Amino acid sequence: MSLPNGYSINSPPSESGEDEEPLIKNNPVVQLSSPVPPQCCSARLNLAILMFLGFSVVYGLRVNLSVAMVAMVNTTDPDATKNSSVIHACPLPSGAENGSQTFQQPAGIPQYPWDSETQGWLLGAFFFGYLCTQIPGGYLAGHYGGSIFLGLGVLGTAVLTLFTPLAAKWGSYWLFALRALEGFGEGVTFPAMMAMWARWAPPLERSRLTTLSGSGSSFGAFLALPLTGYICEQLGWPAVFYICGGAGCFWAVLWFAFVSDDPRTHRRISDEERDYIINSIGPQGTGHGWTLPLLSMMLSVPLWAIILTQMSANWAFYTLLTSLPTYMSDILHFDLQSNGFLSALPYLGSLVVSLLSAVAADILIERKVFSVTIVRKIFTVTGLVLPAVFLVAVNYAGCDHILTVTFFTLSSSLGGTSAPGVYINQIDIAPRYAGFLLGITNTFGTIPGVLAPIVTGYFTEDHSLAGWRKVFWVAAGINLGGAIIYLLLGTADIQPWANPDEEGVRQQKRRGESIS
Template identity: 35%
Template sequence: MDGDQTFLQKEKQPQPSMQMDNQLPPKKVPGLCSFRYGLAFLLHCCNVMLTAQYTSLSLTMVAMVNSSNPPGVANFSASAPPANVKNPVYNWSPEIQGIIFSSIIYGMALTPLPVGYFSVIYSARKIVGSAFFFSSLFFLFIPLAADLGEIGVIVCRLIQGLAQGTVMTAQHAVWVKWAPPLERGRLISISASGILLGPFIVLLLTGFICQSLGWPMVYYIFGASGCALTLLWFILVYDDPKDHPYMSVSEKEYIMSSVVQQFSSSRQSLPIKAMLKSRPLWVISFSSFAFSWTNTIVTLYMPTFVNSMLHVNITENGLLSALPHLFAWICGILTGYMTDFLQSRNILRVITIRKLFTTLSLLLPSFFSVCLLYLSSTFLSSAIFLILIRATGGFATGGINLNALDIAPRYYAFLRGVTSVTAMTGGLIGSTLTGIIINQDPESSWYKTFFLMSAISVVNTIFYLIFAKAEIQDWAKDRQQTHL
């Protein structure tokens, strides 16, 4: 027992030294021109490319599919001119398109839990780099797979989903050894913001590429760029800062002295039974389900909606589909600042902040979706509502995206995997069901889609407002070392 008490005392002692480490003179610590910020920027670019490979199909599908001929006939459109052989058109029904859209989510839904576990044991650098390479490689194969039929595209998207889900989960493990506590928010926000900014860049460029070079070039350009980023990743990134051959000694010492304390605590087994009985965790999971349902439909079907309702060319479609993602990126960053401001000034309690931003992220996109159906009489009003639908989803940054950290900081990575699975399930069901609705009832399909989306958001908002918590749960608190 005396030995255990001594061990516990040693566990508590490093905190003062951590404060001293965090107060190193700024002139001795590399700032923005450093390897840790370079890693954040590289991950930012990787996330942009991942969203490029995830989102671009939603716009290229408009160019790939022949909407004038009935489905089920020859793969190539008879109306396509002979000079357009390298820009083929296929006769895929809306139901098939929905399956193709959602196939990538099937793969992504299988990865968060196992990858979250193995990325702690094995090299996160190798896991992220290898998965990113396979995502880029099979993205390159999509034009060839499309010539073979829709099954080939579905298989490529499924493998891409497995690879992208791996990257999205394992990249968080990289920051365990690379992000000093006082810079963790900045570094992670820089890297993760690529997910929000990516769709804007992709949809903006995809329309011009499709019109000028043909839709297959979208896959060749973004696929080759992903392979090049993979090469940079393996050259520049190391699992541990102390192993990096080109980093300055001062930066190594700064990072290692800042993060050393998080490895001192002993590993505890996952309280699975307690997690399954945790109402706050179920609330976060259900809200993630509803948010992803809305977000996936808006992301994947926005170009299809613009094409069917506004009848614009593919360049204008790309621009109109891209702008909402830019405003979502801005809104997400501003939400992070607003959350810190409200919490640091004690203006609102943490749970009130979480409920406020979760409510806004669930209800406002649904509200503006209904407004889009009934109040968008002009191109400008439609553009405004489309921007508001996507941008207001960025409020989730201060709501459900952080709530798991409030209730169980020790198991945050694993819980993010759990909520990612439920979120992907919502996106999978939402995108697949939307394809079926559009195929069966083209005239009123968007009304049914948006009203169903709104109903799910309202129900989950009420559930969240009643049962959400923001304090550490009993099953997530540190246990006495003597019990291990």
């Protein structure tokens, strides 16, 4: 494995101006003067595993309502079924009464008369709060370090989750407010993760480490969806929120006990690994100051390419994340446990594909088969176009249960290909500002999380196949648009406004100092 020009494992970063160059380029790189510390049992791998577990919890807290909603709603109530009792697109299973399935809850467990529009708003409520803290969370994590923000984000969301049954009892408006608060707390987590990897991830290991930690979201969805269905049927839906909230609190204890913001301050890292990380990242591995090149960021075409592409990809992702259990229930009429398991299959596929793609991306970069920009574009375009194809295929599967589940699984699984593409591109174009930039891109990328469940609710008021076809056609079309944008405008080159020397020049100009 090799490092960028001007860096050695046993020497400090060169002062001859190399830090103005991209960390990884097409031109040859010098070989390390000593072996690279192995990832196995390393501090950086342990950090990635803890992040993986943390984001598993985060997504468990995020998606549990999607399945629990099926058990929380009283489908025999006239208010809940006023828009959905006329059309049954697919044949009902034997034993279904009055054209609908009723999921029995243990004695004493309440159910509520929420129609499809109310359910859409409740499923989207999380993202209203999630929008608010992405940018400030990324800014503060980039300045102070990300561990405190990631830890408190998960802990706060977990504690609030414990109050979900109480909020639902008080009414849908209270539950909407609580879910928005949960999103508010969780909004800092992904920017904090990126801010930490800007200090921890050697350039040639970025795809693997960042994707491994972020893929906890797929594992969390895969685990939470079937478990939620099982818990709802055996213990009642309130137990889902008590168990998920407790798991988040337990993880926070481990996080604060074992994690450090920076390899320089980690208590259990070897000297060899610390020197390797610090020297390979160079001056980009330090926190940014209070001032930011905001105008340059606003005018940055590569940044807008990331923003628009993530928004496009997230529309399909959030559509399936929040609405797939409803489709499995209302159209295909799966029972609650089968619903949870089948809704989880796409996330298992996404987990496997994203990890394999990350390893492949790092190999292509390390062996200089393609430039970093080409690698990012290959994985991004693949991860948007192929999922769109299989979403369209769902429209032609009709009521065929096997084909429908297969197409959903292939669509979400292949979407994992974009994990080492556009989703880590911020750390390529501006490593020191990676947390703040992720806050910006994830804020825009969360807008589909707000709109997609609401749009789905309006399209599917009558639970017809025609309404769901609109949902999937729109998602596929948006995916294709994002692929075209990134193919034309995306890059992995470090931007001029992201160089430490450029920041020093800007600060001197603001102080009115002469620059020789």
